[in-house]
Amino acid sequence: MSVALVVGGATGIGAQAVRALRDRGDDVILVDINEHAGVALCEEPARGRATFVLEDVSVVDGATRSVDAALAWADGRLDTVFFNAGRLDARPLAQWTPELWDNALALNLRAPFFVVQRAAAALVASTVGRVIITASTGAFRGHAGMPAYHASKAGVIGLVRVLADELGPDGVTVNALCPGWIETPFNDTYWQHQADAVAMASALDSTIPLRRQGTPADVTGTVLFLASEASQYITGTSIVIDGGYTAV
Amino acid sequence: MTAVLVVGGASGIGTAVVRGFRQKGADVTLVDIDRPTGVALCAEVGPGTARFIECNLGTAEGVTDAVDAALVSTGGLLDVVFYNAGRPDARPLADWTVDLWDRTRALNLRSPFLVAQRMADVLAKSAHGRIIVTSSTGAFRSHSGMGAYHASKAGRLGLVRALADACAIAASKCTGWSLAA
Numbered sequence: 001m002s003v004a005l006v007v008g009g010a011t012g013i014g015a016q017a018v019r020a021l022r023d024r025g026d027d028v029i030l031v032d033i034n035e036h037a038g039v040a041l042c043e044e045p046a047r048g049r050a051t052f053v054l055e056d057v058s059v060v061d062g063a064t065r066s067v068d069a070a071l072a073w074a075d076g077r078l079d080t081v082f083f084n085a086g087r088l089d090a091r092p093l094a095q096w097t098p099e100l101w102d103n104a105l106a107l108n109l110r111a112p113f114f115v116v117q118r119a120a121a122a123l124v125a126s127t128v129g130r131v132i133i134t135a136s137t138g139a140f141r142g143h144a145g146m147p148a149y150h151a152s153k154a155g156v157i158g159l160v161r162v163l164a165d166e167l168g169p170d171g172v173t174v175n176a177l178c179p180g181w182i183e184t185p186f187n188d189t190y191w192q193h194q195a196d197a198v199a200m201a202s203a204l205d206s207t208i209p210l211r212r213q214g215t216p217a218d219v220t221g222t223v224l225f226l227a228s229e230a231s232q233y234i235t236g237t238s239i240v241i242d243g244g245y246t247a248v
Numbered sequence: 249m250t251a252v253l254v255v256g257g258a259s260g261i262g263t264a265v266v267r268g269f270r271q272k273g274a275d276v277t278l279v280d281i282d283r284p285t286g287v288a289l290c291a292e293v294g295p296g297t298a299r300f301i302e303c304n305l306g307t308a309e310g311v312t313d314a315v316d317a318a319l320v321s322t323g324g325l326l327d328v329v330f331y332n333a334g335r336p337d338a339r340p341l342a343d344w345t346v347d348l349w350d351r352t353r354a355l356n357l358r359s360p361f362l363v364a365q366r367m368a369d370v371l372a373k374s375a376h377g378r379i380i381v382t383s384s385t386g387a388f389r390s391h392s393g394m395g396a397y398h399a400s401k402a403g404r405l406g407l408v409r410a411l412a413d414a415c416a417i418a419a420s421k422c423t424g425w426s427l428a429a
Contacts, residue, residue: 244409244413247408247412
């Protein structure tokens with residue numbers, strides 16, 4: 001049994017990961033700004049226990065308090081940090097302000113760093129210390145209108161390399177997940193930014209070798225694998241889960 | 249029960265994978281050039297079954313014969329192909345001959361393509377068809393004296409992308425993966 005801190009998991013990929021981790025018996029601390037969905041998720045019956053913590057990790061104090069709350073709940077033990085919070089902002093180039101840029105980067109890039117910084121000592125103390133940060137195939141490709149998203153997701157790829165080097169000597173692995181098109185409300189901003197979303201969605205499916213967008217359940221197998229002893233020699237890298245989207 | 253074809257597994261990573269699949273109860277067919285070691289590995293006691301087929305993957309006929317023999321032994325059904333065979337030849341630049349280059353490329357790049365080509369229809373019938381090809385971090389970095397190795401390992405990354413597209417179009421199930429081992 002392990003203890004996992006999931007940051008950003010009231011819906012979508014994170015919620016499915018919370019369910020999968022609990023189903024295998026892990027205890028989960030879920031941090032999110034969506035209290036209603038988060039509490040409901042933690043109240044679902046499962047093998048592992050779960051608790052919800054309401055924090056905004058885009059504020060550094062919120063990131064720090066999240067880790068502290070997790071450690072307090074789990075008696076100081078922490079084996080897995082799955083940082084899955086993120087935001088996708090879409091605007092024409094001229095409408096981007098420094099504030100919007102800073103807010104996006106604060107959540108997508110600064111927050112995972114400070115969460116891991118705060119959790120590092122506990123992860124080192126674990127025999128299976130694992131950090132998993134959700135990046136995106138958006139780290140390798142870019143779309144008009146979403147500069148902060150693509151820049152920050154590419155930044156996560158660099159961040160996991162640094163953290164892997166920093167924590168590797170102490171046995172903690174750090175990796176990035178790169179989901180491709182996963183059907184969740186997270187993508188609504190992207191589709192609302194497109195002129196003809198229906199036609200584009202249909203065209204998108206035809207460019208993916210597996211001919212469909214993914215579901216959150218398509219990602220959980222990799223999360224469970226990375227958050228296990230089986231992945232002990234994988235660190236500092238990125239795993240793409242995209243139905244072949246970036247291969248072609 | 250999952251039926252697995254391991255191509256190149258009489259030692260190292262392939263051996264561990266053969267044992268790992270059998271621990272999960274899979275039926276494993278091991279194809280390798282090293283008969284004594286391969287036979288001994290398949291004779292180990294395990295939850296899953298295993299059999300050995302000797303072959304030379306350096307020739308197109310050798311690949312075809314091995315794949316056909318594997319299919320006969322599994323009743324024409326396979327779920328997973330793990331292509332792990334490879335050779336890391338090292339020589340000073342001037343000592344490389346066309347013959348050595350061709351032999352390295354035949355095993356490291358042509359053979360996995362031919363195996364995948366031959367197996368595509370079989371894997372498409374599986375509910376979870378999988379092709380896994382061992383590449384290498386040598387696909388991203390290189391060393392003096394090993395041009396054919398690095399070129400072929402980088403080539404495998406391109407190969408799995410093409411197979412991922414081709415196999416998915418045919419079957420919508422078969423996934424192509426490359427291990428950077």
